Amino acid sequence: MNYESKDPKPGFAGRVASSFIRSKLTPVFSIASVLLGLFAVAMTPKEEEPQISVPMIDIRIASPGFGPKETERNVVEPIERAVWGLEGVEYVYSSSSDHGALVTVRFKVGEPLEPSLVKIHHSLMELRPSLPTNVREPVVRSYTIDDVPFLALTFSSAERDDFSLRTEIAPLARELSSTPDIARTELLGGRKKSIRVVADPNRMRLHGLSISEIAEGIRANDAFVLSGKNWGKDFLYDVEVGTPISDRKQVEATPISTRGGRVIRVSDVAETKEGPEERIRESVLLDKKLGPEPRNAVTLVFSKRKGTDITNLSKELIRRAENFTKGLPKDVSLSVLRDYGSTAGDKSNELIEHLLIATFSVAALIALWMGLRASFIVSISIPVTLALTLSLYYFLGYTLNRVTLFALIFSIGILVDDAIVVLENIERHLKSNPKGEFLSTILRAVGEVGNPTILATFTVIAAILPMAFVRGLMGPYMKPIPVGASLAMILSLLVAFVVTPWAANRFLKIHSHRNDNVKTESKLNRIYENTTAWLLHSRKNALLFGLGILILLLSAFSLVGLKLVKVKMLPFDDKEEFQILIDYEPRTTLQESMRFSRELAETVASDKNVEKVQIFVGDSAPFSFSGMVKHSFLRSKESQADLHIVLTSKKERKSTKMIEFRTMIPAPAMNPIIEVAVKYAPVIQCPGRIPINDMGMGAMMINGIM
Structure with missing residues (x-):
């Protein structure tokens, strides 16, 4: 039933309020909204940063026999011209080297990944006939923000070598790779199992074979081909030719060539050894919880699928890894090198906590100036509005991250404005007309301020919504703020016209108006009137006030x-x-790189704020979003080292002041092989800013994990 006010023009707000002020659906709507918001908080994926679509596609081209200049002129330049003309391409980078090149194509922010990949593949297929004949098929791979590893688990041992350690952990990598919502699993560090063929020069000379003939013979026999079918009387048979090489005996029996009617096999000219491969990478962990000595280490890194809640996924992976560790030898320990799931959950909980603090602060302020009843009524509208906004986040495909939650904290002060304006006008009407019909007075008050409230709300939305159309990388990154704040304000307007009149009708009924004929004026109103009068009665005062503001x-x-x-x-x-x-200097060996890096790691680990340091030489550390853009995952040379440093939790750190790493870096004289070519990094985001100056290391960069 609708209750119409005596005002002949109640307006949109008055009509909405009259429909819900006595409706039993209003409390149901409020409770359902809060429950829907709780469901959205539980179901919405939690991440550290918003999802940004920035397709980045790498094209690897092998060009055997070409130097850097030939590769650039004959291979890279044609590819660059071909991909530059594609729609949506913003940048093209290339790097040429001996026997190959890398071309990186970055599309504009917001471009969909799959169509971008199709464009690249189609362009390369058209270009392929015009490339030199010795150029092999390009290898294309795409990268998105979801490729950044969100979890890194390090297994270390002070007694085992890296080969046996990797052998122990490989089954876990295979097991966890089949976990739902895991896009990629990679095992870093350690030596893989291999079969080495050590050729004997004397026996090679005796049989007239070269090392290239041996390699080609092994490669040719490591094949498998379906050659057709054969029909028997009772059965149909598949004819298969060749057998893939899988063990040492097969390698020894592999035929290479024939000499004088005799088949020459690998065992005739070489010895085979089964065991660890040549050491081309090494990883060492220094963890204060496990002791002061360095430990051989291998690391499992995981990337997720798009839209996955990494908080629950990381907990599940760590739980399964801990269960697996119980069956390992006692000398093998598990350390968590990176856990974005935990940090995303902590940040989400912290921001929700701040959201609740802001809500209670607003309620307390309203109670101080308008009374407990008014504070209670306005406090009803805040959780309903926030719950509806979080629900829309969920249905629009947003994730809970620091930007989306910041949008709600940013707008919470604006969200209560509509409810406060409506409630304050209702109280004013009740005080000015205490003998009037209660329901009609409320509707008249709502209708009176409805249009100005709508106008003020959309004016604020018009001021912040253009931020959603900012181009470039920061546009989609910050988009949840204007979108979330605008949606929250529209919903707060709806709640102010639906829930606030209903709550006023329920909780202001027993509002007493003593001394109705006596007009009371608050001290704040008197101060406001006196200040306004001082400004309006004198032109000089108004000019002085404006000058002060300027x-x-x-x-x-x-x-x-x-x-x-x-x-x-x-x-x-x-x-x-x-x-x-x-x-390091390009000629630095793996052993020297590890020795120098260990010196630096031990120095850095001595700091009380550092919990663990892991060294990666000849292999890249788990990359961040910044590392993905910079392609730090391509660092695989023996002269390149990555130090992944984990600090103690911020709750354990007594100070969050800037950390000075200058005193942790060895002097150049300690490492004479290193070419002193320092690259400065102005900002390290851990914790706050960390200045880097006068570092005596060769070509060093400090990367903040963004």
Whole structure:
């Protein structure tokens, strides 16, 4: 049943309020909204950062026999011209070297990945006939933000070598790779199992064979072909030719050539050894919880599928890894090198906690100025509005991250404005007309401020919504803020016209109005009236007031110009990990690179804020989003080392001041082989800013994990 007010023009707000002010659906709507919001919080994937679609596609081309200049002129330039003309391409990078090149194509922000891949493949297929004949088929691979490993588990031992350690952990890698929502599993560090063929020069000379003939013979016999079918009387048979090489005996029996009617096999000219491969990579862990000595280490890294809740997924993977560790030898220990699931959950909980604190603060402030009843009524509208906004986040495909939750905290002060305006006008009407019909008075009050409230709400939306159309990388990154705040404000307007009148009708009925004929005026109103009168009655006072405002505005701007206040889109994130990337002189051996890196790692690990340091030489450390853009995962040379440093949790750190790493870096004289070519990194986001100066290492970079 609709209750119409005596106002002949109740407006949109009055009509909405009259439909819900006595409806039994209103409390049902409020409760259902809160429950839906709780469901959305539980079901919405939690991540550290928003999902950004920035298709990045690598094209690897092998060109045997070509030097860098020939590769660039004959291979890279034609490919660059072909892909540059594709729609949506923003940047093309290339790197040419002996016998090959890498071309990276980056599409514009927001371009879908699958169509971008199709464009690249189609362009390469058209270009293939015009490339030199010795150029092999290009290898194309795409990278997105979901390829960044969200979990890294390190298994270490002080007694075992890296080969036996990797052999122990490989079954776990195969087991966990089949976990739902896991896109990729990779095992870093350690030596793989291999069969080595050691040729004997004397026996090769005796049979007239070269090392290339031996290699080609093994390669040719490591094949498997379906050659057709054969029909028997009772059965149909598949004819198969060849057998893939799988063990040492097959390698020894592999025929290479014929000499004088005799088949020459691998065992005739070489010895075979089964065991670890040649050491081309090495990884060492220094973990204070496991002791001071360095430990051989292998690391399992996991990447997720798009839209996966990494909080629950990382917990499941760690639980299964811990169960697997119970069956390993006692000298093998498990350490968590990276867990974005835990940090994403902590940040989500922390932001939700701040959201609740902001809600209670607003409620307390309203109770102080408008009374407990008014505070209770407005407090009803806040969780209903936030719950509906979180539900829309879920249905629109957003994730819960620091940007989406920041949007809600940012807008919470605006969300209560509509409810406060409506409720304050209802109380004013009840006080000015205490003998009037209660229901009609509420509807009249809502209708009176409805249109101005709608206009004010959409004016604020018009001011912040254009931020959603910002182009470039920061556009989609910050898009949840204007979208979330705008949706929350529209919903707050709806709640102010639906829930607030209903709550006022329920909880303001027993509102007493004593001394109705006596007009009381608050002290705050008297101060406001006196100040306004002082400004309006004198032109000089108004000019002085405006001049004061202008001076304050210019003073605020000068803080930025004088660098007393640092302007940043988001605050520094107190990360618990970062990386040091070191490029030694190119001729540095693996052993020397590890020795120098261990010296640096031991020095860094001595800091009380450092929990563990893992060294990767000849293999890249688990990369971050910044590392994906910079392609740090391609660091596989023996002269390249990555130090992955994990700090203690921020709860354990007594200070969050800037950490000075200058004193941790050895002097150049300690490492004479290193070419001193320092690359400065102005910001390390862990914790806050970390200045790097006067570092005596060769080509060193400090990467913040963004």
